[in-house]
Amino acid sequence: MGHSAKPSPHRAGPAANAADAAAAAPAVQAVQAVQNTQAFEQALAHFTPRLPLAVAFSGGADSTALLLACWRRWPQQVAAIHVHHGLQQAADDFASFCRDFCAQHGIALQIEHCDARPGSGQSPEDAARQARYAALARGAAALRLQQGWPQQPDIALAHHADDQVETLLLALSRGAGLPGLAAMPTSWQRQGLHWHRPLLAVPGAQLRQWLQAQGQGWVDDPSNTDVRYTRNRIRQQLLPVLEQAFPGFRQTFARSSAHAAQAQQILQELAEQDLRHMGAPPAIGALQQLSAARQANALRHWLWHSHATVASAAQLQELQRQIMACTTRGHAIDLRLGRGRVQRQGQHLLWIE
Numbered sequence: 001m002g003h004s005a006k007p008s009p010h011r012a013g014p015a016a017n018a019a020d021a022a023a024a025a026p027a028v029q030a031v032q033a034v035q036n037t038q039a040f041e042q043a044l045a046h047f048t049p050r051l052p053l054a055v056a057f058s059g060g061a062d063s064t065a066l067l068l069a070c071w072r073r074w075p076q077q078v079a080a081i082h083v084h085h086g087l088q089q090a091a092d093d094f095a096s097f098c099r100d101f102c103a104q105h106g107i108a109l110q111i112e113h114c115d116a117r118p119g120s121g122q123s124p125e126d127a128a129r130q131a132r133y134a135a136l137a138r139g140a141a142a143l144r145l146q147q148g149w150p151q152q153p154d155i156a157l158a159h160h161a162d163d164q165v166e167t168l169l170l171a172l173s174r175g176a177g178l179p180g181l182a183a184m185p186t187s188w189q190r191q192g193l194h195w196h197r198p199l200l201a202v203p204g205a206q207l208r209q210w211l212q213a214q215g216q217g218w219v220d221d222p223s224n225t226d227v228r229y230t231r232n233r234i235r236q237q238l239l240p241v242l243e244q245a246f247p248g249f250r251q252t253f254a255r256s257s258a259h260a261a262q263a264q265q266i267l268q269e270l271a272e273q274d275l276r277h278m279g280a281p282p283a284i285g286a287l288q289q290l291s292a293a294r295q296a297n298a299l300r301h302w303l304w305h306s307h308a309t310v311a312s313a314a315q316l317q318e319l320q321r322q323i324m325a326c327t328t329r330g331h332a333i334d335l336r337l338g339r340g341r342v343q344r345q346g347q348h349l350l351w352i353e
């Protein structure tokens with residue numbers, strides 16, 4: 001959640017969100033409310049994290065719904081972490097909403113401050129995301145100490161189906177490969193922490209309806225409607241049109257992402273196998289034995305997993321051209337790539353930062 005503008009509190013009650021409730025007749029609304037509750041509750045029923053659990057709580061509708069539902073399901077074993085994006089004054093208002101909500105329900109809350117200023121060449125969104133994830137990890141460690149838990153809590157984020165579609169469309173607009181088309185994973189582990197996104201199949205409007213049905217308010221972030229951000233343009237301008245053309249697009253797009261994620265998993269396993277066979281750094285002769293697509297897959301994997309760098313499509317193509325042309329002892333390879341260079345050293349490739 002960007003905190004650049006003054007947040008607006010969303011009052012509780014079924015009539016609070018006029019946009020979501022639209023102009024539907026009361027009977028239709030009642031049927032929708034039942035269906036919507038089912039969709040959300042189904043997602044929750046399938047959610048089986050290790051306990052204790054910490055919910056990443058921004059104060060927005062989605063994470064308020066997730067926190068409330070998780071706390072009801074596992075009372076005493078659920079806490080919240082709020083990341084205070086210290087730079088904007090509005091951040092205080094989000095934090096105080098979170099404080100009040102947690103005090104009211106007796107939920108332990110850890111507030112972590114973070115500095116989300118972008119480094120050089122980094123987008124503000126990226127900087128905010130990275131700082132937030134690092135702050136959430138610190139929050140989990142702090143909660144463990146504070147609560148005397150035997151292990152760090154798992155962390156749940158409230159990204160939902162609309163967020164997933166936006167991520168997929170952004171990836172398509174950048175010409176991303178399978179890792180991008182796979183969009184956001186439902187769960188992953190990093191540095192001993194288990195992360196979850198249990199709501200990826202639940203449309204955002206349904207989450208808000210569930211929350212309203214509970215009589216629970218939340219805080220709206222006005223920067224979410226700022227159409228200078230691509231994500232907001234997708235949400236406001238593109239999704240309504242998609243809804244008309246393909247009413248089931250959230251489910252079908254999510255299915256495509258799941259297929260892409262599965263295919264990407266296989267590619268990753270293949271690259272690991274190939275690199276085990278070739279040695280590290282990879283042997284040029286062994287690379288030459290692979291098909292062009294398999295060679296590109298192995299190179300991408302080597303560059304990212306060993307050197308945390310990504311080659312552009314043009315750089316990778318040039319590297320592959322040089323590898324295939326490397327047929328004599330004296331043939332040199334030297335190419336700027338990602339944040340460094342790739343050179344030939346004897347029979348192998350060499351990465352230099």
Ligand SMILES: Nc1ncnc2c1ncn2[C@@H]1O[C@H](COP(=O)(O)OP(=O)(O)OP(=O)(O)O)[C@@H](O)[C@H]1O
Nearest residue numbers: 001056057058060061062063081082083157158159
């Ligand atoms: N400041 C924050 N503190 C803790 N968690 C956050 C914060 N901002 C975002 N998150 C987590 O990341 C998820 C996705 O963030 P995003 O910015 O897309 O949503 P949001 O606009 O904050 O709204 P919401 O809380 O309704 O999801 C949130 O649902 C929440 O779980």
